Amino acid sequence: MARSMIALFIVSFFFVFVAFWTGVAGCWRRSPGNIASTAILMLLACLFSAGGMGLWHGVEYYEEEKLKTEPWKASWDPILQVATTVQYDWSYMISWIGTGMALLAFCLFLGASQCMQGEQQREQAKQMQYIMPVYPQKQQYPSYGYGYPGPYHYGSQYGPYNY
Template sequence: MPCSAVTLSIATITAIVAAALMAIAFSTDNWLYIEVKRTSIQGYAAENSAGNSQSILDSLNNKYFFYTRTRGLFRICYPKERPPSVEIYLSPVETHCSNVDYFIPDENNETKGLSDDAMNRLHMARSTVALFIVAFLSLFIAFWTGVVGCWKRSPGNITATAILMLVTCLLAAGAMALWHGVEFYEKEKLVGEEYYQQWPNILRENSRMWYDWSYMVAWCGVGLSLLSAILFSSAAICLRGEREREEALNMQYLMPGMLSRSSLGATFLGLHGEKIPTLEVRYSGLYCCHWG
């Protein structure tokens, strides 16, 4: 089996899997898992009645960041207890979630009072979603150029598909980098009661954060899109080499036929209408001339 067929098949399967993984990661809400040990915080507040224990209890029962939650690009979901102060709905995958607010459109001009760091964080969050959407658009175009390239066995179309898959990989990787930028701003730079820098010490001590399966799936999709680009490029090289070998083989078959048909013959009439000997030249091996 030609190497182009094998490589094209593997590249196509890899691209389909990459598209599926990126779509799953984009639409699910398990990028970041934040576990809050509410029982430990309740015990601390009960044992220390003095000071700010009452405010901690109030926050524990009302503030969403005192609840175990998962975060995605569009939703914050609560797999355990649910905060009563947050508007919650049932997501398509049967989890109780609230929406992440991107302020699009900002009808009430709510972003006017945000700090510079908060605006930078908001712009990066919006750009993360935008880059993923453009990556899916590039992937959609790559699908059609790949179909045409496989149908016509065109190295040019397959090369274009490889370039588009590489663009998809770069766009998705850029989106992931921006998402990490958002995470950095929220944890290290932003000031506000819902952000890590201003959490009470008891909340920090009883909270754990880790990357969840949607995040892992997203990076797998990025890696497979890069692998698909490399495979499509290799398939184009194989296809171009096979075409050149086919053309060289066809020329070997055509040349002997052309030479065997290139014989010359002519009949001449003399002054009184009589035939004179025919000059015949044959091209087979050495040049031979003889009179018939």
């Protein structure tokens, strides 16, 4: 379980690393799809980090229960057993704070993706009034024996004024 805990934290760090680059690309291109994939990667990082912390608590519980048996803590003097305490240091607190921050980042990136998608849809709705459907014209232009329509001036290429 202790080795699996370390593996889960490594996978979590990998997801954070990949989420960083997809987030940079999503912000650079203002792409709601990239931002949504960043949110999903942050959710995966949060889940793997929480799984690692869950395994850490499992290992701690298993070791504490094992220490209660005869060759270890049970054989200590009662004064020593009472005076022994377990304390969690800064790395324990930081790892839970990091797991919570990964969850918060997931929520914020998901909200940003939804906002950007709504913004793009509103922008497209504004542009729709300028989009005119183009249909092929069925009418024939009079060609006067030439292959293209238009006004023709006989005599000079500069118009009817120069004869």
